[in-house]
Amino acid sequence: MNRRNSIETKARILSVAEEIFSNVGFDGARVDDIAKEASVNKALIYYYFKSKDEILDTLFLNLVEDAKKMLIKCMEGTPNVCTGDNYKKLFDTYIHFITEKRNIIKVAIAESAKTKTKISVVMELGNLIINAEIENLRKKYVAQGLHFPEDRQEMLIMEFFTGLAPFFNYALYKDQWEDLYQVSEEELQEKFYQAFKKTHLRAHLL
Template identity: 75%
Template sequence: MNKRDAIETKARILSAAEDIFSKVGFDGARVDDIAKEAGVNKALIYYYFKSKNEILETLFSSLIEDARRMLVKSMEGTPDVSGNDGYRKLFDIYIRFVSQKRKIIKVAVAESAKTNVSSSIIMELGNLIINAEIDALRKEYEKKGLHFPEDKQELLVMEFFTGLTPFLSYALYKDQWEDQYGMSEEVLQNYFYQAFKKAHLEAHLRW
């Protein structure tokens, strides 16, 4: 197998695993099912990955790296995030990201909710996004000569529970909500943005 075929095969295995993990959960997934979904034999999966855990770790690592790239692009494309227009652009970038990554986000949330988890992928993802947003906001406040809040603990709590968590909920329930209420993706996103503005953006604007 040449290098290109190997890369494509590995990507197909990861895609199949992500699909199955999101449907039945990590614990309920079987390597045999992943092999069947990917159209490869089981031995080939173990050639690329030592275990099912390594497959999950690879998917989570990719999620973090994709989030990192998304944040770099978002901050380059929306230099002013302290106003309504800038925040709408940032919101749209985030909503596209969680929509595209909703399968692995479902798995990440489920795994992070386990009581015996020593390192939570959701906390790692949250730390990455929250710190990027806080740094961007601080720069905008400084440029405008405004005072930026010094209580970092308050900022972290607000960003996680009113900033990040709603997007995770959107990723978890987007498809179910559209089916349950016959709502289009565009309409749902617009209503979500209005609610997000009132809950999260208003808190920023009051500083």
């Protein structure tokens, strides 16, 4: 096996781990199962990762990296977000990211639910997105010659609990919702957008 395959192997382990973690939770996952599913010897996993924890850490690191990339692309692509329906593009980027990464996001949320936890990835991710979002807002206010609200705390809370929370819930329950209510992915996404527009976005626009 050459280095090419080596990279591919490590990636396969990560990919399988992500799926299994999201299926049964981190604590519920077995290294044995990861090995089996990834068709590698169990010991090989320990050749690439120091421990089961390190697999999760790597996965979380990648998630944060990907979020950053996504946000950077957003910044570049959307000079005037929040002006009317042109927020839709940003929303699509977000919802696409959330949908694609929902498996590992679910794991992150589940882990963050444990009280005994270090600074959770979800908080980190939240901060990242919220700050980007607030920066967006600031630009827009400035562009419109408006006075930007002074209470940052208030703003953070609003962004986190009414702006981000729906997306987290989307990651968590998209699949269950589609199953339970027999809705197509497109319909759910569209209606979710309408709801988000009527609530959180409404508070921003104008």
